[in-house]
Amino acid sequence: MNLIKLSAIDSTNTFLKKLASSEKVENFTTVVAEHQTDGKGQRGANWTIEPGKNLTFSVLYLNDSGLNSCLFTLNVIVALSVVEGLQMQSNLKFNIKWPNDILSENKKIAGILIENTLKSQTQIQSIIGIGVNVNQELFENLPQASSLFLLEQKKIDKDLLLKNIVDRLEYNLKELNEFEEVYFWEEYHSYLYKRDIVSTFQGALGQRFVGKIIKVTSEGKLKVLLEDDSEVDFDIKEVKMLY
Structure with missing residues (x-):
């Protein structure tokens, strides 16, 4: 090195x-x-x-x-x-x-x-x-x-x-x-934190919502399962996990 x-x-x-x-x-x-x-x-x-x-x-x-x-x-x-x-x-x-x-x-x-x-x-x-x-x-x-x-x-x-x-x-x-x-x-x-565990998130406009992390996509986006069973991909600046 x-x-x-x-x-x-x-x-x-x-x-x-x-x-x-x-x-x-x-x-x-x-x-x-x-x-x-x-x-x-x-x-x-x-x-x-x-x-x-x-x-x-x-x-x-x-x-x-x-x-x-x-x-x-x-x-x-x-x-x-x-x-x-x-x-x-x-x-x-x-x-x-x-x-x-x-x-x-x-x-x-x-x-x-x-x-x-x-x-x-x-x-x-x-x-x-x-x-x-x-x-x-x-x-x-x-x-x-x-x-x-x-x-x-x-x-x-x-x-x-x-x-x-x-x-x-x-x-x-x-x-x-x-x-x-x-x-x-x-x-x-x-090793992905809170994968498949119901968690609270905050969107880019400050709104809070609940969902479960499914995975990270090949583009580096966070795929989240929402309460209505829809799946949404979030970019880094679009969502924050509250913990």
Whole structure:
């Protein structure tokens, strides 16, 4: 693993994107920062951390084939790789909350943000940003967030966790052609939070409704069974699960 360690940076995604645009960067190059001042999550949310206590890192993935037809497969594999890396050091049960949050005991433990750029007709550059709440003890005004330390009451080796997650990510992406996409999708759905459980959702206009998650479609949309037995596909900005 080609690892670049930084003490503080605004965003590891931004740093790695600029680096890759100015020079040739090895595939799976990883940038990790002890403190990230402007980390971003899904829906434009900030990712707030206590310096030195968590993992904030980004991985470069250059894809020449295999994910062009279904780009959300990359999200699937990244989420699975984070779960697998966490399971190597933790006895907690983890779930994937669509599209890319990792939960344990109904608390957010990790988040993922992937930025894709079409470099040519055959190559896609992906900057995979991952944040994991590892040893943080306080989460002010964040009732839905927690850390591995708070849930397990033990300190976690951040460097080992980083290695485990990146190793799983590299392994899974390299095995994609052998296992085919369906294998990873089945695994993803086995971890999907609140699948087949009646849940409350909020639409883009603030309206609340009840439904059951059926699956995530190949386009990355959430398929929900509503009370009238109709099935509706929601995009990321169209619905929010309340939990």
